[in-house]
Amino acid sequence: MATKALFFDVFGTLVDWRGSIAREVRRLGLNIDGEAFADSWRGEYQGAMERVRSGGRGYVKLDILHRENLDRILPKFGLESMGEAERAALNLIWHRLDAWPDVAAGLLRLRPHFRLAPMSNGNISLMADLARHNDFIWDAILGAEVARDYKPKPEVYLTGARAFDLEPEACMMVAAHSSDLAAAAALGFKTAHIARPDEHGTGLGEAGPSVPVDYAARDISHLADMLEGERA
Amino acid sequence: MATKALFFDVFGTLVDWRGSIAREVRRLGLNIDGEAFADSWRGEYQGAMERVRSGGRGYVKLDILHRENLDRILPKFGLESMGEAERAALNLIWHRLDAWPDVAAGLLRLRPHFRLAPMSNGNISLMADLARHNDFIWDAILGAEVARDYKPKPEVYLTGARAFDLEPEACMMVAAHSSDLAAAAALGFKTAHIARPDEHGTGLGEAGPSVPVDYAARDISHLADMLEGERA
Numbered sequence: 417m418a419t420k421a422l423f424f425d426v427f428g429t430l431v432d433w434r435g436s437i438a439r440e441v442r443r444l445g446l447n448i449d450g451e452a453f454a455d456s457w458r459g460e461y462q463g464a465m466e467r468v469r470s471g472g473r474g475y476v477k478l479d480i481l482h483r484e485n486l487d488r489i490l491p492k493f494g495l496e497s498m499g500e501a502e503r504a505a506l507n508l509i510w511h512r513l514d515a516w517p518d519v520a521a522g523l524l525r526l527r528p529h530f531r532l533a534p535m536s537n538g539n540i541s542l543m544a545d546l547a548r549h550n551d552f553i554w555d556a557i558l559g560a561e562v563a564r565d566y567k568p569k570p571e572v573y574l575t576g577a578r579a580f581d582l583e584p585e586a587c588m589m590v591a592a593h594s595s596d597l598a599a600a601a602a603l604g605f606k607t608a609h610i611a612r613p614d615e616h617g618t619g620l621g622e623a624g625p626s627v628p629v630d631y632a633a634r635d636i637s638h639l640a641d642m643l644e645g646e647r648a
Numbered sequence: 649m650a651t652k653a654l655f656f657d658v659f660g661t662l663v664d665w666r667g668s669i670a671r672e673v674r675r676l677g678l679n680i681d682g683e684a685f686a687d688s689w690r691g692e693y694q695g696a697m698e699r700v701r702s703g704g705r706g707y708v709k710l711d712i713l714h715r716e717n718l719d720r721i722l723p724k725f726g727l728e729s730m731g732e733a734e735r736a737a738l739n740l741i742w743h744r745l746d747a748w749p750d751v752a753a754g755l756l757r758l759r760p761h762f763r764l765a766p767m768s769n770g771n772i773s774l775m776a777d778l779a780r781h782n783d784f785i786w787d788a789i790l791g792a793e794v795a796r797d798y799k800p801k802p803e804v805y806l807t808g809a810r811a812f813d814l815e816p817e818a819c820m821m822v823a824a825h826s827s828d829l830a831a832a833a834a835l836g837f838k839t840a841h842i843a844r845p846d847e848h849g850t851g852l853g854e855a856g857p858s859v860p861v862d863y864a865a866r867d868i869s870h871l872a873d874m875l876e877g878e879r880a
Contacts, residue, residue, distance in 0.1 A: 479813070531776060540811040544763060544787040555776040556789040561811065579772040579793065581711070 417585040419606055419643075422526060423535035423558065423576055425567075425591035428615045430534075430636075431513040431546060433458065440509045448493045451617065456492060460485035465537060465566040475564040477539035483507045510538070511545035516612070520551045522636025529643070533558045535576050535589065537566050556580075568599030577605075590639065594626040606630045608639050649817040651838055651875075654758060655767035655790065655808055657799075657823035660847045662766075662868075663745040663778060665690065672741045680725045683849065688724060692717035697769060697798040707796040709771035715739045742770070743777035748844070752783045754868025761875070765790045767808050767821060769798050788812075800831030809837075822871065826858040838862045840871050 427433045437457065438450030446453075464481040467473040486507055490496050498506070526532060534543045534552075536559045543557045556579060560566050563575035577587045584604030591597050592612035601607050608631035615621030625632050633639035659665045669689065670682030678685075696713040699705040718739055722728050730738075758764060766775050766784075768791045775789045788811060792798050795807035809819045816836030823829050824844035833839050840863035847853030857864050865871035 540788050540790075541813045544812070547787070553785065555779070556772050557787075558772075562794055580776070581773045 417583065419530065419588050420582050420586040421531040421533065421555075421577075421580045422588050422590055422608075423533055423573070423600075423605075425589070425593060425596050426534050426536035426538055426543065426546065427513075428612055428621070429590065429592040429610050430519045430552070431515050431550065432615075433510070433513050434616060436513040437509055439514075440512075444506070446493075446495070448495070453489070453493055455616065456489045457482070457485055460488060469566050469569050475560075477542075477561055478537055479507065479510070479539055479542060482510055511542050512549045513546060515546075515550040515552070516635065518635035518637045522640050523552055525637065525640040526643070527553060529647070530588075531555045531580055533576060533580070535559045535567070535573065567596060570599070570603055573600050573603050573605060588630070590636075592622055594622060594629075597625065597629055598627045601627070601629075608633060610635060610639065649815065651762065651820050652814050652818040653763035653765065653787075653809075653812045654820050654822055654840075655765055655805070655832075655837075657821070657825060657828050658766050658768035658770055658775065658778065659745075660844055660853070661822065661824040661842050662751045662784070663747050663782070664847075665742070665745050666848060668745040669741055671746075672744075676738070678725075678727070680727070685721070685725055687848065688721045689714070689717055692720060701798050701801050707792075707798075709774075709793055710769055711739065711742070711771055711774060714742055743774050744781045745778060747778075747782040747784070748867065750867035750869045754872050755784055757869065757872040758875070759785060761879070762820075763787045763812055765808060765812070767791045767799070767805065799828060802831070802835055805832050805835050805837060820862070822868075824854055826854060826861075829857065829861055830859045833859070833861075840865060842867060842871065 424430055434451060434454045437454035441450035441453055464485055468475055486503060490498055523532060533554050533556050536543060539561045540557050547554055558576040558579055560572055563572040565571050577584050588606040588608055589597055589600035590608045590610060592610045592615060597607040597609060607629040609625035609629045611623050611634050612621045613619060613623035631639060631642050633642060656662055666686045669686035673682035673685055696717055700707055718735060722730055755764060765786050765788050768775060771793045772789050779786055790808040790811055792804055795804040797803050809816050820838040820840055821829055821832035822840045822842060824842045824847060829839040829841060839861040841857035841861045843855050843866050844853045845851060845855035863871060863874050865874060
């Protein structure tokens with residue numbers, strides 16, 4: 417079945433969360449190891465979502481989980497005295513993460529041929545702010561908040577496909593994480609892996625997929641090349 | 649409180665559903681009165697949504713209601729023999745309605761200053777297609793499908809405000825229908841009325857609001873003028 421829509425993982429796949437947080441921490445003048453701080457914050461991510469996925473807690477948007485996780489890690493960095501306003505501002509770092517350099521141009525090339533949407537665990541306002549910050553143009557913002565659950569729960573992917581009136585087989589999930597692609601593939605989605613070998617630090621990311629995928633691309637522009645090649 | 653986001657009614661306010669459907673009916677060579685057909689189809693709209701709003705039926709997207717309504721009216725126009733594929737294609741007219749001439753340029757002027765989203769009873773794919781067809785750039789597609797209910801139910805407006813992390817008082821509803829604005833205002837939204845005096849035919853539309861509003865504009869560009877004037 418012809419692919420009609422591409423759904424994108426965002427954190428790690430389209431934006432460099434670790435480098436962006438480290439840069440912002442330095443810009444704010446916090447006297448801490450920015451990369452360690454980013455890793456620690458992101459380290460709380462899966463556990464916080466798992467409480468929602470398992471039904472132990474109703475859906476709350478990722479901004480709220482990020483804030484709870486921030487409160488949890490601040491003492492580890494000697495920042496337990498940070499005030500409420502500063503914490504709230506710091507939490508918004510996630511709304512202005514910088515894209516990897518290939519992304520905006522790659523998405524522009526894909527846009528004439530496919531519906532494009534983020535399929536992220538980030539909430540709608542977070543995705544809208546990242547789009548403005550990085551010049552992404554989306555057809556809609558789909559993902560966790562629309563489905564009111566978190567990936568890799570099937571309903572998140574399926575809600576996205578249904579929002580575009582598409583069978584899963586007409587959808588492609590694009591991600592730098594094999595686990596995300598495996599979950600989408602199990603539902604019938606096509607899959608494209610994007611190499612982000614330095615996501616968690618030099619050499620600490622997925623340079624290639626560890627599961628079968630339909631496409632394995634170096635970056636978004638390379639994926640556009642591959643999909644253009646098929647049409648040619 | 650400063651306005652941070654503008655939410656737009658779409659059918660009638662941004663797009664000329666009646667003229668567009670009539671033009672498409674003529675283009676398709678159907679030997680019927682296009683305007684009467686558009687009026688009849690739209691005439692089934694509120695009743696179909698009311699079954700969902702009242703709880704008599706679970707949420708189904710507007711494309712499905714439009715299709716059921718189409719099946720209902722075809723015999724009135726002698727088209728009861730129309731086949732399934734043709735009905736499905738005809739139903740997609742709603743995905744390519746033309747905007748009123750002021751809209752695309754007006755939205756572009758508003759975009760640097762506010763988050764912009766449709767707040768329509770149309771489903772996500774319908775809104776995404778109208779955006780592509782008319783060069784609208786949205787921050788997100790909000791409205792009925794995200795809330796899984798239909799305006800003027802309060803939850804639809806409130807789900808939109810929450811998606812953007814905003815209090816209702818920081819949101820403005822923009823519509824050519826006083827009833828839509830009254831429902832939003834009751835929740836704390838600011839309101840802007842757009843004159844569409846010919847929505848239902850010459851002289852058969854709201855030339856002005858019949859309820860108190862914060863702004864009464866001739867069109868979207870005029871609204872941009874008024875909001876610019878306040879910032880000046």
